[in-house]
Amino acid sequence: MGNDSRPLLAGLLVLFAIGVPGSVHAQQPSSKARDVAPIDLTGYWVSYVTENWRYRMVTPAKGEYRRIPVSPAGVPIINAWDPVADTRAGNQCKSYGAGAIMNVPGRLHITWQDADTLRVDTDAGTQTRLFRFTARTSSSTAKPTWQGESAARWEQVPAPDKGGSLRVVTSNMRPGYLRKNGVPYSERATVSEHFDVTSLPDGGGELLLVTTVVEDPVYLNAPYVTSPHFKREPDGSKWAPTPCSSTW
Amino acid sequence: MLIDLVVRRSVAALILVLVARVAFAQTDAAGPQSRTRPTSSAVLPSEFEFAGSWAPIGTEDVQNDSVPVDYLGLALTDEGRTRALSYDESQKSMVERQCQGWGASYAVLGPFGLRISRQADPTTNRVVSYTIDPWEDWNGMTIWMDGRPRPSEHALHTQAGFTTGRWEGGVLAARTTHMQAGFIRKTGVPLSDQATIDWRFFRHDNVLTVLMVARDPVYLVEPEIISKGFRLSKTPLDFRDPCVPGYEGREPGDPVPHFAADENPFVDEFMKLYNLPREAVLGYRETLYPEYRKTIKDTYVPPPPCTEDCGVAGNFVRRRGPTP
Numbered sequence: 401m402g403n404d405s406r407p408l409l410a411g412l413l414v415l416f417a418i419g420v421p422g423s424v425h426a427q428q429p430s431s432k433a434r435d436v437a438p439i440d441l442t443g444y445w446v447s448y449v450t451e452n453w454r455y456r457m458v459t460p461a462k463g464e465y466r467r468i469p470v471s472p473a474g475v476p477i478i479n480a481w482d483p484v485a486d487t488r489a490g491n492q493c494k495s496y497g498a499g500a501i502m503n504v505p506g507r508l509h510i511t512w513q514d515a516d517t518l519r520v521d522t523d524a525g526t527q528t529r530l531f532r533f534t535a536r537t538s539s540s541t542a543k544p545t546w547q548g549e550s551a552a553r554w555e556q557v558p559a560p561d562k563g564g565s566l567r568v569v570t571s572n573m574r575p576g577y578l579r580k581n582g583v584p585y586s587e588r589a590t591v592s593e594h595f596d597v598t599s600l601p602d603g604g605g606e607l608l609l610v611t612t613v614v615e616d617p618v619y620l621n622a623p624y625v626t627s628p629h630f631k632r633e634p635d636g637s638k639w640a641p642t643p644c645s646s647t648w
Numbered sequence: 649m650l651i652d653l654v655v656r657r658s659v660a661a662l663i664l665v666l667v668a669r670v671a672f673a674q675t676d677a678a679g680p681q682s683r684t685r686p687t688s689s690a691v692l693p694s695e696f697e698f699a700g701s702w703a704p705i706g707t708e709d710v711q712n713d714s715v716p717v718d719y720l721g722l723a724l725t726d727e728g729r730t731r732a733l734s735y736d737e738s739q740k741s742m743v744e745r746q747c748q749g750w751g752a753s754y755a756v757l758g759p760f761g762l763r764i765s766r767q768a769d770p771t772t773n774r775v776v777s778y779t780i781d782p783w784e785d786w787n788g789m790t791i792w793m794d795g796r797p798r799p800s801e802h803a804l805h806t807q808a809g810f811t812t813g814r815w816e817g818g819v820l821a822a823r824t825t826h827m828q829a830g831f832i833r834k835t836g837v838p839l840s841d842q843a844t845i846d847w848r849f850f851r852h853d854n855v856l857t858v859l860m861v862a863r864d865p866v867y868l869v870e871p872e873i874i875s876k877g878f879r880l881s882k883t884p885l886d887f888r889d890p891c892v893p894g895y896e897g898r899e900p901g902d903p904v905p906h907f908a909a910d911e912n913p914f915v916d917e918f919m920k921l922y923n924l925p926r927e928a929v930l931g932y933r934e935t936l937y938p939e940y941r942k943t944i945k946d947t948y949v950p951p952p953p954c955t956e957d958c959g960v961a962g963n964f965v966r967r968r969g970p971t972p
Binding site: 438446507596598628629 | 693848928952
């Protein structure tokens, strides 16, 4: 090898020495949902019930379904509501399914179960929702559950702005109630949600807003839209799991 | 000589490959449509089309104005509660009080939609403001987007107040100040002229969610937070004249209609109608949190089964008296 090759070889050695191959790997953005989250939903959140108080904080009268666009098929179900029979049949969680749970007063504990699955635990009814950012293959045959199967994706505002939203679509749910007093949704219902986080003014903490659209071709004749909101709490000291109840 | 040439070319080729890898990796990381972007994400615009007609969805009970004393969902100070209980609906017959019930907050507390237009600088086409048109008594709202300063705290307070806005990560954020003293519910729950309202407008597909955070150091212990959904309308919404005071029979110098706060004849009406706890109906702070449910679990008795006006799709809450 002649002397003329030495500068080139030296340059090559320098490139390796400063770790170019390593930095190439380091600059690869992660594809995991947890790593690209545009907003931080994790932590404890408490319901702040300033809307629909009479329908959420207490059990409304049997037969009342004001402000819910119930189809004619739903009315007999509403009038036949029997919470004792629901309990006897082991269906006391019917008003804690994915179609209603965000409106049930209580606390949320949101964590990452893994890098592509966001987990939402509720203390009211002790329910768990799993928001999966990756497709599952067994959906078509999976048995319906209260919380169904939830497909999630981030909706991100591109740089230089920051921000975004979490979109979740849930299906494959067991039939449940939109309200405690037996306003039904069927197993064909879907729930579309957007989770947004915003700061309260003047250092007042953070607010989680969940815009929820329930569509049901059986018991609703129009989408049922609600937007419950939650305040962020510093820790889980007020977390108080309670079982499902058909009457309260 | 030949070996030397081969080595030199090989080294040059290696450097070229390395440089290309570095450059490609940087491009990949920066680009919005990066190859490594997860399929489980989508891109949102930093601003959305706000102008248009937005029809109210009406599936949430945010009005709470169907009976005189319904302060559910509010956290009132004692002074605020006393003022509210002293209110008599007949005050609306006084010229100077007729429009008090339709302040800025009525944008989400009222039953109407939002007809929004965009005003732009003709030379730059940059947005100067958005205007939400008036609707039957409500005065409308102008959201200034041009960065103009807020007026002096001593400047004129109006029923609509003064509102500025800006885009924050795909959300329109706005703040209203300089409001006249008025009501946060048109049944007489007061909002002082020191109140501030912060707004967030979120758009997801064709649903606009409007979040209102009203703070008042005089009459609210905690912010009143309301979120209401609107759906993009294919046809332009109707709009009406704002509140214009007029003579309704009460002469200058006449006494102001009111109740002694502890003698309001309607104080029990809503409680009895739905078996609701007194402290919830009267707007005590603790009633807004889940813990409160535990305190009433053993005493609350649901009202008897509903027999009339039990619900119609999109209908509003029950009015007093039988259904016609």
